[in-house]
Amino acid sequence: MSVSSIISLNVTSMAEYMDAIELAQEHFRSEMCSICEELRELTGGGCIHSPNGQPTDSPVWFRGHEKASYMLLPSAYRSEEIPPKDGWKFNGTHLNETTRDQAFRARTYHLMEKMPETSLEWEEVRQHFRSKTKALDWSESAYHALAFAMESLLDPDQKSIEVLKRRQSLSPLVWLLNPRALNVQVYLQMRNNTCYIRMAEPERKLRFALRQSFLQKRNFILPGMCHQPYSAGLLSLSVLNAQRMEYGSSYRQRLLNRELNPFYHLLLRYYADALPIEFGPAALPPMATLAPYHSRRIIAQRGVLSIYPNYAAPNTPDLKLPEKLRDPRALEHFNGAEKFLARIHIIDPERVSHQLRMTGINKTSLYPEAEIFAQDVEFVPP
Numbered sequence: 001m002s003v004s005s006i007i008s009l010n011v012t013s014m015a016e017y018m019d020a021i022e023l024a025q026e027h028f029r030s031e032m033c034s035i036c037e038e039l040r041e042l043t044g045g046g047c048i049h050s051p052n053g054q055p056t057d058s059p060v061w062f063r064g065h066e067k068a069s070y071m072l073l074p075s076a077y078r079s080e081e082i083p084p085k086d087g088w089k090f091n092g093t094h095l096n097e098t099t100r101d102q103a104f105r106a107r108t109y110h111l112m113e114k115m116p117e118t119s120l121e122w123e124e125v126r127q128h129f130r131s132k133t134k135a136l137d138w139s140e141s142a143y144h145a146l147a148f149a150m151e152s153l154l155d156p157d158q159k160s161i162e163v164l165k166r167r168q169s170l171s172p173l174v175w176l177l178n179p180r181a182l183n184v185q186v187y188l189q190m191r192n193n194t195c196y197i198r199m200a201e202p203e204r205k206l207r208f209a210l211r212q213s214f215l216q217k218r219n220f221i222l223p224g225m226c227h228q229p230y231s232a233g234l235l236s237l238s239v240l241n242a243q244r245m246e247y248g249s250s251y252r253q254r255l256l257n258r259e260l261n262p263f264y265h266l267l268l269r270y271y272a273d274a275l276p277i278e279f280g281p282a283a284l285p286p287m288a289t290l291a292p293y294h295s296r297r298i299i300a301q302r303g304v305l306s307i308y309p310n311y312a313a314p315n316t317p318d319l320k321l322p323e324k325l326r327d328p329r330a331l332e333h334f335n336g337a338e339k340f341l342a343r344i345h346i347i348d349p350e351r352v353s354h355q356l357r358m359t360g361i362n363k364t365s366l367y368p369e370a371e372i373f374a375q376d377v378e379f380v381p382p
């Protein structure tokens with residue numbers, strides 16, 4: 001139920017790191033059995049696991065932190081005030097976001113390798129250039145996440161005081177996420193709280209159609225998800241958004257006709273349109289999404305994202321927001337986080353970073369730019 005029940009492993013070498021990933025995967029597999037069970041009861045869908053039959057491996061995403069105390073919280077939530085819940089659909093988080101978006105776009109249009117098409121895509125691009133967003137980066141590569149966790153030890157800039165400081169205060173950690181299990185949590189949360197349909201659509205006719213279609217005993221998430229190919233069933237908010245644009249003015253009619261997946265529509269409302277929702281123990285967690293490969297950097301990092309909803313401050317006085325070290329909006333503090341998260345502490349970072357370099361990973365692996373490559377050529381192991 002809390003961060004303490006999340007599986008936590010210590011490693012001192014690359015070999016132990018690989019073993020730890022295997023252990024975490026086993027943990028995710030057994031959690032997946034109970035998740036499927038819950039899903040089947042609710043929707044009649046999902047997959048059937050026989051008592052001795054196991055689900056197949058889920059994809060695992062990785063994220064490295066140089067400090068173990070660093071929370072799984074997106075940058076926009078680290079420094080900004082939580083806007084109050086006041087009935088407006090456009091709140092302070094939107095204002096911050098559009099202000100940043102205007103400045104970023106106006107100054108970087110000419111630098112884009114491929115022009116992003118929507119605000120959501122721009123947000124994904126901004127995330128990869130460290131602008132503040134509601135998204136958090138993950139990697140499909142365990143090696144790259146490890147490199148992020150020990151980035152200061154791989155940094156060729158030996159003279160930088162900042163790099164030296166980071167090396168001295170290093171307590172590296174790699175988070176592991178089962179994106180399927182996280183998205184099922186989002187799905188269950190939406191099914192169990194009809195307020196998400198009501199808040200998404202003020203218009204009665206559409207709301208009625210959504211409620212009728214979404215709440216029937218039917219599975220709208222991932223068909224037989226544990227027995228599908230490895231990457232099947234992962235969601236991409238950007239692609240859903242592009243499809244919505246493609247349908248244009250017929251989109252609403254298609255929803256009314258039940259031609260579209262109501263779950264996808266709700267995802268768009270809460271994660272792309274970012275309708276504010278009150279934060280609380282039963283609030284929607286972030287969703288896991290495949291962002292299109294907009295830039296060389298995203299490709300190199302094997303980048304994928306979790307996107308957070310737009311949380312507004314709750315009216316309940318007993319929920320304190322935010323505490324400095326235990327912000328309840330951090331992913332590891334969500335109810336049921338142990339089902340989709342695991343973590344690996346790197347106990348001997350110097351040794352592991354040395355071994356990681358031997359596998360061919362360096363700073364250019366994270367930032368494939370000529371300037372970084374020039375630095376990597378000069379690298380002397382610390």
Ligand SMILES: [Zn+2]
Pocket residue numbers: 032033036046047048049055224225226227
């Ligand atoms: Zn299953």
